[in-house]
Amino acid sequence: MMKKRRLFLFISSIIFTSTTFCFAQKPDRSTPPKPGPASSLKLPSLQQFSLKNGLRVYLMEKHNVPLVQANLRLGFGSVDDPADRPGLASMTMDMLNEGAAGKRALELADAIDFLGANLSTNAGMHHSDINLNAPTAQLGKAFSLMADVVLHPDFPPDELKRIIKQRLNTLVQNHDQPGTIASVMFNKTIFGASHPYGRSTAGDEKSLRAMQVKNLLKFYKNHAVANNAVLVVVGDITRSQLLPLLEKYFGDWKKGSVKKTVVAAAAQIENRVIHLVDKPGSAQSVLRIGRVGVKRSTADYFAIKVMNTILGGSFASRLNTNLREEHGYTYGAGTYWDFRPTEGRFLAYSNVQTDVTDKALVEFMKEFTAIREPVPAMELQRGKNYDALGYPGDFETAANIAGAMHEMITFDLPADYFNAYIGNVLKITAEEVNHVAKKYIVPEKMAIVIVGDREKIEPGLKALNFGEIRNYSIEDVLGKIPDLSDLK
């Protein structure tokens, strides 16, 4: 192999000599080279079938690497937590791989690790995911373990005790993390502390301490049924190989009826209040600014995507250019939207050095105001291209593809969604961008959350006259630091 390569290099250096001659003159650097025509996204076909018990399966074959990604999405999440039991979905999902089908947590972990597989379980807002990535050669064994976890979780009491202790310590650690404090405060502010999007998804000290096996068992039994789940498989496997494996391991999964939680939209932010959380000695102020956003099903989806790219969704976006490149206030600034079944968040974010906190807010507001004006054609084109032409890059790995497929299924997007995406972005007009900017980006109706050194930044904030300033301690936001002396 080495020898062959050396020989090849020898030959190639001869070619090189001759080609260099062709380009002996300098290239024309007066204008950047123009890209060729855009290539469309060509994905392998999406195969869809169901098991006898109603479990829906989607398969995309991809044979370049001997791996399979299998993501099972269950139709429940933190929004299904009872009001008095925040954290239940999240604890339930965390406990799935802590013992199943009689196998103890360590045995289960050893079996999965030995296969070279990864198996993760995680609760989201509306959905919960059990994701497997395994070498194709080990897929049968890996599915067998995954099915144990999904169909026969044991929720051992001693493991629950351990996980609760772990999580209580995480609650303690949250008091150190300015980003976590800012996010918790922002969600509470935008949605309200008892709204499913506003409360803690991880649970609080009280709910965690009260969590019992029977709560988890009942919750899981009521929600985790075959007809409330979708399995997406992407990778090095064919349908005829996959189907018997799934029937063997998931065929016994029972159907059931599930009550769906409908999340009501939160009231919109109608004024501008600064919520200042004091973290003395902070080298930076963590900023989260925003309001209630949109549903995933909004007709404005593609216009918002493009507008967001221009405002704060890319490196060359206005906010990053302004706050980072022009002013040097920060390492980065941007904007983000949650697209959920019910209206989620629009949020702008940055970590800025303490002494420019007020100045940074002024620049945020300037950009919120400016985006409501018509966007120049060049900038619009750049924003659209960034989203549209970059789209095929989201389909490189099996895990990325599986994620995209679940989004399509979860939100009931049209069957040609992926293939139509690029065209849908590119056809957005300046008027549509202007329309969504005016509709959603309202600078005088924003919640502003700041986690930083109050003594240093409050005078500047007051001078801004941006609206009322409300002061909080970290414990106002996160609750008292749990006293865990009884859990030693």
Next chain:
Amino acid sequence: MRKVLFMALLLSLAVYSDLPGGEKLSVPYTRFSLSNGLTVIVHEDHTVPRVSVNIWYHVGSGSEKAGRTGFAHLFEHILFEGSGHVPEGKFDQWLEAAGANNNGSTNNDRTNYYEDLPANALELALFLESDRMGYLLDAMSAEKVDGQRDVVKNEKRQRVDNQPYGHAWETLSKNLYPPEHPYSWSVIGSMNDLSAASYEDVVDFFNKYYCPANATLVISGDVKTAEARKLTEKWFSDVPFRSPAPPIDPVPAVLEKEKRLVLKDKVQLPRLYMAWLSPARFQPGDAELDLLTSILTEGKNSRLYKRLVYDLQIAQSVIAYNDAKKLSGEFYIIATARAGHNLAELEKVIQEELDKLKNEAPAKRELQRALNQYEADFYRRLERAGGFSGKANLLNSYFYYTGNPDYFNEDLARYKAVSPKDLSAMANTYFRDDARVILSIVPHGKTELAAGKGGTK
């Protein structure tokens, strides 16, 4: 790093393996050089209509001179601010208009840059990279240096000063190495040194280190090799040859005693760092120490996780990390105590486990479990052409550290050759009780939670 990346910073080394059926895994490539000394490596992968351009300059913070720590990374930032034919701001704007992502990063050994873009826009990336390699100084100004100095200082505030436990790393580096050793200072540098960086420093650094002969360009993705070669020659041939500075000739990395340090921070839970010097990357012992990170802290059954987090439940987390670099490596064990527990308790258990590992070879199956995970991770890396962890970057990395871009099989072979006894032997060689740094980070006013003073063993 130039842009915020929401990813783990501790990238473990990818280890590649045989494909099922025993077929050798390789990433075929073509390599050639231009007359100005630039090495070019091309790999074809037609999975998606994307291409990745990945360039390594063989200079990192290790080449910085006294009083200019953090300069290699500051320089990386400046490289995005335009060049002779690229006005300020256009580098990113033009790439985004083509549907591209790009970024750069700096470590002790090297600085890398990538553009991941639609295959039809390859030429744009080559134009931009060649322009900053050839014509950076035509567009350089003191203002640009000032602008990125502020950004980098904010990067330091975000990553270090405003992070719980954020000052651990610079403390560890400083204490692991002699002060003259280039790994003794942090990549991000000190605020004072960043303030001191000047326009003249930029000129000097560019001329010394950003020469074609000190760089390697990888093009990986949906492109024909002949086309990639043609375009590379078109855009890079007018970059003049410049003679790069000779490689650094550092003092040896030697640590001859145990150092015990305590830092106070605004944190709730105390954290223990145990650090040793380990072999340079790809040197004997390096593979063993990589595998030992798995044996110690990868998965619920790993030794330290199982004892500290699972069984005793006195730690909130524990990770081991082998950071092997060009000149030397560092092996870290980092454990955070749970509320009500102290670092002396953690250290005692860790020491017991290390001693056990030194005295008794692990079971074969335990090693095999670690190997199986490594092997699967190898495949996972092969899925991606670009970014900081895709094939393009791996080709550059293998070339830099071993001279062979397609070192995948050889790399795997290192791990497969390791026996349980080798693990014990290397644990004995490197986890020395008399040559290590033990750092406790404790909440203000709670120094009693720190690890002990040592010498009690």
